Amino acid sequence: MSKDVTIRRNCLATLIPSGDEVTLAEGATYSIAQSLGGSVTLRDLNGLYRVGETDLDALGQEIKDQVMGSQKKEEVSGPFGEDLLWDALRGCYDPEIPLNIVDLGLVYDLRIEEDDGKRKVFVKMTLTAQGCGMGPVIADDAKTRIASLDEVSEASVEIVWDPPWNPKMISAEGKKVLGLE
Numbered sequence: 001m002s003k004d005v006t007i008r009r010n011c012l013a014t015l016i017p018s019g020d021e022v023t024l025a026e027g028a029t030y031s032i033a034q035s036l037g038g039s040v041t042l043r044d045l046n047g048l049y050r051v052g053e054t055d056l057d058a059l060g061q062e063i064k065d066q067v068m069g070s071q072k073k074e075e076v077s078g079p080f081g082e083d084l085l086w087d088a089l090r091g092c093y094d095p096e097i098p099l100n101i102v103d104l105g106l107v108y109d110l111r112i113e114e115d116d117g118k119r120k121v122f123v124k125m126t127l128t129a130q131g132c133g134m135g136p137v138i139a140d141d142a143k144t145r146i147a148s149l150d151e152v153s154e155a156s157v158e159i160v161w162d163p164p165w166n167p168k169m170i171s172a173e174g175k176k177v178l179g180l181e
Helices: 053-059 061-074 082-089 135-147 172-178
Strands: 004-006 011-016 021-024 029-036 039-044 047-051 107-115 118-125 154-159
Touching: 011 053, 021 047, 029 061, 039 053, 039 061, 047 053, 053 061, 082 107, 082 135, 118 135, 135 154
Parallel strands: 118 154
Antiparallel strands: 004 029, 011 021, 011 047, 029 039, 039 047, 107 118
């Protein structure tokens, strides 16, 4: 989705890449840089801003419906297992790069523990840059997606820096999407 949008009410957004919370003012106009994974990245001359699902209505009902409609298409289903968890993580996108965190190569480890019929999921992931303030936002999105699965009783996402991420970690599919292959 590439178009201009005028903010219809003051709304909270996350400044990219610092991760600081800012308020976008009603009446301000931005360009939509990307709309993936239930959020929208807006751009103006000053930078990039991520608007999360709870504030999409500030962008107008048409945009909210488009974003949530594509989000419904991304919903995961099937028998519980690692494949279902990986699919859930594929719904989580880097707000600057139009690629999910799995194909970007950011997820290093996925582990399931079962105890008394409860399933706990542990994820270790990294970011493309250590100074990126968006880490907590991306990790929280990943955690929310996993925890929302009925079969999961608890989810934990840890950001790690070893090994350091590099572009060679992008999947073959991701390289196609980004035009690197």
